Amino acid sequence: MFTGGMSELPRSRPPALALTGLVKRFGTKVAVDGLQLTVPSGCLFGLVGPNGAGKTTTLSMATGLLRPDAGRAEILGRDVWSDPAGAKGLIGMLPDGMRLFDRLTGQELLRYVGLLRRVPETDIVSRSAELLAALGLADDANTLVVEYSAGMTKKIGLACALIHAPRLVILDEPFESVDPVSGEHIRTILRGYVAGGGTVVLSSHVMELVESLCDQLAVVAQGRVLAAGTLDQVRGSSSLQQRFLELVGYTAAGEEALSWLRSSSGSS
Numbered sequence: 001m002f003t004g005g006m007s008e009l010p011r012s013r014p015p016a017l018a019l020t021g022l023v024k025r026f027g028t029k030v031a032v033d034g035l036q037l038t039v040p041s042g043c044l045f046g047l048v049g050p051n052g053a054g055k056t057t058t059l060s061m062a063t064g065l066l067r068p069d070a071g072r073a074e075i076l077g078r079d080v081w082s083d084p085a086g087a088k089g090l091i092g093m094l095p096d097g098m099r100l101f102d103r104l105t106g107q108e109l110l111r112y113v114g115l116l117r118r119v120p121e122t123d124i125v126s127r128s129a130e131l132l133a134a135l136g137l138a139d140d141a142n143t144l145v146v147e148y149s150a151g152m153t154k155k156i157g158l159a160c161a162l163i164h165a166p167r168l169v170i171l172d173e174p175f176e177s178v179d180p181v182s183g184e185h186i187r188t189i190l191r192g193y194v195a196g197g198g199t200v201v202l203s204s205h206v207m208e209l210v211e212s213l214c215d216q217l218a219v220v221a222q223g224r225v226l227a228a229g230t231l232d233q234v235r236g237s238s239s240l241q242q243r244f245l246e247l248v249g250y251t252a253a254g255e256e257a258l259s260w261l262r263s264s265s266g267s268s
């Protein structure tokens with residue numbers, strides 16, 4: 001279980017995110033299996049794991065989108081399930097496959113989210129313009145979101161997660177489908193946000209990205225945390241990619257695997 005940094009925190013400063021004994025089953029499948037995770041305030045925290053490890057399910061429970069079968073999720077000391085308004089008011093989130101009101105333009109969508117989050121009108125205007133410019137969406141501010149590409153949709157979703165300047169942002173694969181230039185802009189935005197005291201939790205499959213961006217991380221597999229802590233604590237003297245493969249038990253496919261695919265004497 002990860003507890004890095006907690007002992008130095010004053011009692012009055014709860015962790016940004018504390019997940020305790022989280023469990024979620026889908027039928028007989030145990031997607032999240034007693035997961036424990038503590039994310040200190042002010043860090044950029046990466047959540048990595050193989051496909052089906054339980055990352056999305058965990059983040060959905062952490063953000064109040066999915067009710068756990070057991071366990072607790074607390075955001076800055078507020079229980080997500082007994083104080084949903086208090087907890088959700090502190091976060092911005094980019095869920096996996098988020099459904100947006102896509103018959104609005106990008107600018108209209110940001111205004112709508114800003115109003116829901118009680119951002120003053122003048123701030124909505126200035127923040128929307130800044131976010132759209134920073135994410136390379138300024139030219140498409142008046143395009144309907146339904147017409148956005150996958151990467152553009154991801155970026156407008158990220159802008160929606162940030163417009164109210166929350167204390168914690170939880171982002172499920174924020175770099176998926178995003179081009180390298182936009183990816184660099186997103187990194188800059190997230191670093192600046194954390195430098196200003198915010199906390200980011202993001203999931204990703206790209207180890208190099210997590211290695212270059214995150215201060216701390218957790219490796220999740222089969223619904224449990226296998227390792228967590230600072231980058232150096234988790235990877236030791238290996239690269240994160242190498243350490244990840246060791247932790248999740250990667251074994252190379254045998255010579256005979258998919259031999260038909262390598263054959264030059266196929267039937268057609």
Ligand SMILES: Nc1ncnc2c1ncn2[C@@H]1O[C@H](COP(=O)(O)OP(=O)(O)OP(=O)(O)O)[C@@H](O)[C@H]1O
Nearest residue numbers: 026029030031049050051052053054055056057058
């Ligand atoms: N709604 C659902 N109904 C049934 N099973 C589900 C459901 N959602 C998730 N699962 C199962 O729970 C497990 C964890 O899924 P989850 O989406 O949380 O993994 P993940 O780590 O986010 O995976 P990926 O990296 O592929 O996005 C998987 O075995 C998945 O098949």
